[in-house]
Amino acid sequence: MNITQTRCALICPIVLVFVLTGCLERKEHIVVRPDGSVKITVNHTSESWDDMYLGDAWPRLEGGWLAVTSSQVDNEGKETFYLKAEATFPPDVELPSDYEIPQDHFPATSTVFPTELTIEERRDGTYYHFKRSYLARPWAYVAQPREMVEDEIKGMDDREIDELSPTERRKIITTFAKIEVIKLEAFARAAFDDVAPHAPQDIWLDLHAALLSLVELLDYDRIIELMGKAGEPADEEALDEEAKKFEIGAMEEIDNSLRRTGYLTGSEIREFFQRLDWHRTFYERTEDTSDDTFTISVTMPGEIVAHNGDNMSGHQVTWEFNGEMFRDRNYDLMVTSRVSGR
Numbered sequence: 001m002n003i004t005q006t007r008c009a010l011i012c013p014i015v016l017v018f019v020l021t022g023c024l025e026r027k028e029h030i031v032v033r034p035d036g037s038v039k040i041t042v043n044h045t046s047e048s049w050d051d052m053y054l055g056d057a058w059p060r061l062e063g064g065w066l067a068v069t070s071s072q073v074d075n076e077g078k079e080t081f082y083l084k085a086e087a088t089f090p091p092d093v094e095l096p097s098d099y100e101i102p103q104d105h106f107p108a109t110s111t112v113f114p115t116e117l118t119i120e121e122r123r124d125g126t127y128y129h130f131k132r133s134y135l136a137r138p139w140a141y142v143a144q145p146r147e148m149v150e151d152e153i154k155g156m157d158d159r160e161i162d163e164l165s166p167t168e169r170r171k172i173i174t175t176f177a178k179i180e181v182i183k184l185e186a187f188a189r190a191a192f193d194d195v196a197p198h199a200p201q202d203i204w205l206d207l208h209a210a211l212l213s214l215v216e217l218l219d220y221d222r223i224i225e226l227m228g229k230a231g232e233p234a235d236e237e238a239l240d241e242e243a244k245k246f247e248i249g250a251m252e253e254i255d256n257s258l259r260r261t262g263y264l265t266g267s268e269i270r271e272f273f274q275r276l277d278w279h280r281t282f283y284e285r286t287e288d289t290s291d292d293t294f295t296i297s298v299t300m301p302g303e304i305v306a307h308n309g310d311n312m313s314g315h316q317v318t319w320e321f322n323g324e325m326f327r328d329r330n331y332d333l334m335v336t337s338r339v340s341g342r
Contacts, residue, residue, distance in 0.1 A: 024051050024292040032128055034301040034339060036091030036119055044083040052081045055288050057099040057110035059085035109282040111137075111289060111323075125340040127305075130298055132333040134326040137286040142186045149178050169224045177215045177246075184250065185211045187283065191275035195268050203263045210257035217249040218242070289323035302339035309335060 027043040042059050046052040049071075059065035067085035074080070089095055095115040100107055111134065118129040153175045164172065188211060192204055223242055226235045251273075258269050297318045298309075309317035317335045325331040 023047075024055070024289075025295075026292055027295045028297070030130070030296070030298045032117060032130055032298065032300050032337075034126075036117065037088060038095060038117060039088045040086070040096070042083070042085040046081050047078065049079075049081055051288070052083065056285055056292075057101075057104060058083055059087070059099050060101060062103065063096075063099060063101045106278055106281045109278065109285055111285075111326075123341070125302070125338045128300055128302070128337045128339070130300065130333075130335050132296070134331040134333075136326055136329045137282070137289075139283070139286050139327040142183050142283060145182050145186075146179050149175060149182060166224055169227060170220050173218065173220055173223055174215065177218055181211060181214050183280070183283070184214070187276050187279040188254065190279045191272050194275045195272045196264060199263055203261050206261050207254065207257045210253045214246075214250050214253060217246055217253075286323075286327065290327065292323045294319070294321050294323070296333060298333070298335055300335055300337035302337045304335060304337045307335035308332070 023046065025045040027045075029041045029043075031039045031041075033039070042065075044052060044058060052058070053069075059067050061067050065085040065087045067083065069081070069083050071079050071081045087096075095117065097114040098110055098112045100110050104110075113132050113134045115132040116130075118131075120127040120129065153172055185208065188207065189204070192199070192207065196203070219242065223239065226238045226242065228234045254276075255269065255273075258264050258272065264272065295318065297316055299316045301315070304312060304315060304317060307317045309319045311318050315337070319333050321331065
């Protein structure tokens with residue numbers, strides 16, 4: 001077991017609402033018809049059930065899609081999961097901008113992609129302007145300070161546990177704890193601004209101090225012991241328990257700070273924790289989407305006259321990218337075609 005695996009066993013449960021693994025392959029074919037109607041076919045593939053169904057929102061029957069899910073096991077016992085969904089939208093009907101439904105536990109945290117079709121009559125024919133924008137997902141506000149802290153253990157984190165001295169192990173654990181505190185502070189600040197945007201700054205600074213003290217909650221000697229000695233496996237179940245104790249202690253410290261200052265009411269404190277969960281869910285979904293591959297193909301009526309895709313074949317333009325393309329910036333897909341006038 002190397003340090004990266006230990007980090008997941010120890011730290012990930014502290015802040016994750018769900019655990020996601022693997023990479024999701026997203027393919028979508030959009031057909032624009034001359035009358036302005038649009039047919040969308042979605043095909044998702046993943047080797048992880050969690051990544052397919054528990055992370056980002058996906059097309060479902062409840063959202064108006066004809067959706068079918070399936071799985072297949074190969075000769076080596078590896079299971080692959082599939083989703084196929086279709087929907088047709090009549091002319092002048094708003095095209096979908098996400099796959100969420102009202103029942104989703106954390107609404108408005110999934111990928112958002114406003115999609116529109118504009119039809120324009122000109123002297124030389126009818127122009128069809130298709131545009132989809134994958135809206136920016138804030139990421140650097142957490143990632144940049146996290147990367148600065150990660151530099152403190154450069155060269156250590158890819159080594160096996162039994163290659164590290166007790167001092168190095170403690171350094172690893174302390175650094176990972178700092179990283180999680182950095183993330184939690186970012187989410188807490190965002191939640192605090194949502195609930196109390198006009199609060200005096202000393203109210204936030206009290207909470208800030210409480211968050212910085214969280215690294216002292218870990219029992220470092222106990223965790224080093226649980227990581228195992230040379231040739232011994234780590235006690236992952238006990239490490240998970242330590243992570244849960246850390247999370248409980250962290251939430252108690254935050255709650256104590258908010259109640260001690262007396263600025264927020266009880267209902268506002270409850271709202272703060274709801275917003276905290278929302279912000280960290282949004283961020284973790286952003287992280288998880290980064291290695292997802294997107295292949296979006298759009299077939300247009302008439303002759304394609306302009307596009308910003310990766311390749312074009314006949315009446316079809318295709319874009320290929322991953323989720324990092326819409327971290328902190330919008331990513332636009334645009335194509336225009338013309339049907340000549342008669």
